Amino acid sequence: xxxAVHTPVASKPTFPxxxxxxxxxxxxxxxxxxxxxxxxxxxxxxxxEYIVGTGGKRLRPMLTVLAARAAGYRGEAHHQLAAVIEFIxxxxxxxxxxxxxxxxxxxxxxxxxxxxxxxxxLVGDFLYSRAFQLMVELESMTVQKVLADTTNRIAxxxxxxxxxxxxxxxxxAAYLRVIERKTAVLFAAAAQLGGHLAGIGAAGEKALFDYGxxxxxxxxxxxxxxxxxxxxxxxxxxxxDDLAEGKATLPxxxxxxxxxxxxxxxxxxxxxxxxxxxxxxxxxAIEACGSLDYSRAMAQRHAGAAVAALAxxxxxxxxAALAxxxxxxxxxxx
Numbered sequence: 071x072x073x074a075v076h077t078p079v080a081s082k083p084t085f086p087x088x089x090x091x092x093x094x095x096x097x098x099x100x101x102x103x104x105x106x107x108x109x110x111x112x113x114x115x116x117x118x119e120y121i122v123g124t125g126g127k128r129l130r131p132m133l134t135v136l137a138a139r140a141a142g143y144r145g146e147a148h149h150q151l152a153a154v155i156e157f158i159x160x161x162x163x164x165x166x167x168x169x170x171x172x173x174x175x176x177x178x179x180x181x182x183x184x185x186x187x188x189x190x191x192l193v194g195d196f197l198y199s200r201a202f203q204l205m206v207e208l209e210s211m212t213v214q215k216v217l218a219d220t221t222n223r224i225a226x227x228x229x230x231x232x233x234x235x236x237x238x239x240x241x242x243a244a245y246l247r248v249i250e251r252k253t254a255v256l257f258a259a260a261a262q263l264g265g266h267l268a269g270i271g272a273a274g275e276k277a278l279f280d281y282g283x284x285x286x287x288x289x290x291x292x293x294x295x296x297x298x299x300x301x302x303x304x305x306x307x308x309x310x311d312d313l314a315e316g317k318a319t320l321p322x323x324x325x326x327x328x329x330x331x332x333x334x335x336x337x338x339x340x341x342x343x344x345x346x347x348x349x350x351x352x353x354x355a356i357e358a359c360g361s362l363d364y365s366r367a368m369a370q371r372h373a374g375a376a377v378a379a380l381a382x383x384x385x386x387x388x389x390a391a392l393a394x395x396x397x398x399x400x401x402x403x404x
Contacts, residue, residue, distance in 0.1 A: 082394040083387075085402075088136075089127075091391050095135040096128060099152045106153060106200060113185075117193040121181050122160055130260045131156045133285075133395070137264025137278050140380075140388035148267050150204055151213065155260045157201035158217070162224055162256075164194035169228065170315045212266055220259040227251025236316035238338035242323055246287070254286025261285075261392075270383075277382035281392065284376035289399040291369040294319035298353055299362055314346035320368065322352060324361035333358075369400045 131152035138148035173183040182190040261282030340348035373396040
């Protein structure tokens with residue numbers, strides 16, 4: 071495939087315009103999700119509907135839809151593949167909130183707070199297994215292999231993150247290894263497999279994989295910045311939750327590396343104790359070291375890499391929409 075001319079930044083649509091472009095496909099995805107959530111076990115329906123029914127931006131399945139279209143796909147299997155991606159993502163949210171002890175997500179009680187840890191874990195397992203049922207129906211060994219590998223990497227990321235809880239020695243490289251597995255690999259699979267459905271070929275799939283991976287890094291780093299600099303009401307969660315959960319994310323890691331010895335000692339103590347009351351001290355150190363600007367600049371570099379990877383795709387509105395999602399990932403308020 072001949073490389074297309076890179077879409078100028080100015081031509082990228084806004085996020086609401088991207089949502090409008092994908093609206094018909096996403097409505098079909100949502101309808102399929104609701105059909106395939108059904109279980110004759112009442113509690114499964116209640117918990118699954120509680121978490122999936124909140125809607126959200128459905129960013130990951132939207133990647134699959136837009137990548138398939140950008141690669142020239144005109145069938146309907148991308149709806150089912152997008153639903154698989156959303157089920158996997160939702161299962162990870164259910165498990166994450168239990169592991170982290172979170173009680174607030176998107177402005178309301180988490181499923182574990184509403185139904186208990188046991189129900190959340192088990193319904194998360196249901197969603198994983200339902201995702202694999204759906205992907206088998208697509209009868210693609212590539213889809214099955216990529217998503218089997220992806221879910222395994224996500225599980226590794228969960229364990230890696232657990233190893234770094236309340237660990238003030240977590241460095242930037244370790245942090246990036248965690249978000250590669252916990253976040254970026256699912257973005258990458260969502261984009262790559264959209265292109266695979268379209269038969270885009272190895273080079274095109276690699277370009278979409280690289281796009282998704284870079285987008286996932288940008289998204290997660292920007293999300294970690296918001297935990298220190300966001301609007302709690304817009305985020306639908308409490309600022310400082312990462313600190314309270316003992317997670318040293320990039321802004322804090324940077325501050326630990328660049329603070330004075332006295333401040334560094336205090337920051338290490340706060341991390342070791344998961345001291346949410348120390349949020350103000352941590353925020354002051356982060357601001358003094360320029361750690362938010364450093365983190366934003368890293369997110370911006372990854373977003374730029376995501377856009378650059380799209381040069382291998384044919385020019386058009388769907389490719390422009392994918393490029394716009396890279397901007398959205400680092401500029402969203404929540």
